[in-house]
Amino acid sequence: MPLGLEAAVVELGRIVADQPLTAVLRRVADLAVQAVPGADDVSVTLLRGGKPSTVAFHGDLAADLDERQYSLGYGPCVAAAQAGATLRIDDTARDDAFPDFSATAARRGVRSVVSVGLPDPDRRQGSINAYCFGRPEHPSITVEAQLALEQFAAFASVALGNAAALAEVGERADNLQIALQSRAVIEQAKGVLMGRHGVDADEAFTMLATQSQHGNRKLRVVAEEVVAEVVRTAAAAASAPLSPSRGRSPSS
Structure with missing residues (x-):
């Protein structure tokens, strides 16, 4: 009606x-x-x-x-x-x-x-x-x-x-949230590379940027892969069975 x-x-x-x-x-x-x-x-x-x-x-x-x-x-x-x-x-x-x-x-x-x-x-x-x-x-x-x-x-x-x-x-808020998340994962990836290669923050960022350019991928995606690799490695180590030497007590 x-x-x-x-x-x-x-x-x-x-x-x-x-x-x-x-x-x-x-x-x-x-x-x-x-x-x-x-x-x-x-x-x-x-x-x-x-x-x-x-x-x-x-x-x-x-x-x-x-x-x-x-x-x-x-x-x-x-x-x-x-x-x-x-x-x-x-x-x-x-x-x-x-x-x-x-x-x-x-x-x-x-x-x-x-x-x-x-x-x-x-x-x-x-x-x-x-x-x-x-x-x-x-x-x-x-x-x-x-x-x-x-x-x-x-x-x-x-x-x-x-x-x-x-x-x-709402779109600006969503974009800001994405930007903050991207920045966080990039900082995490820089920390991983600094510890792994003994480089400073600027050199670690350059490594990420170079990999991003060579692979024609977003910097955030490259950073996520670096962090994900560390997480997978840590998870695999934590779930691996103890070897006999690791499981033997000091007194035995």
Whole structure:
């Protein structure tokens, strides 16, 4: 059952704090279908480095038609994302603005299309794209429905921006943890080489770096192998049976 615009916006405010970015994107697409009369399939397009991609969708047809636009190099969702504007096709069978795309959409049963560019406060360009099949109850996406989609897009942009910011914070924290772990294992490997070869810390690091370059492998991987070798050797020595000489008491 459709939620309506107000309820969908309220739901948008609830989904950011406890869900990953991918889940937020999917929920935005689902809510748009429920908030906008006539929106049968919906997709979310984001531009990354100027290249468009569909990051979420409700209905496979929306994703397929997005990909058609990307392959052509133009279309309403791409143009809306680039311009931050709203583009609509009232009748795909009679559209002259995007004839190749509209012909494909018409063959797939899509009657009208509206793409709304996302507001861009964080320099994230994108669009929400609504596809209407032209059902009797909703023959097209009306001007009123377009206004609802534009209002929804404004709130969705905030939700997506917040979710993306949280995801970036989490990614930075993960990267920091990986960096700290890498540094720790490199220091351990340097200690192993210093003890094994009687070299100082700088020479031990040079040995690791040289092995990394010659093997075309990350320094962390080489360091892990050095440490793992020591662990295996120690474990093997600990589990080896005692020889008779080792097991004989001093008095015997």
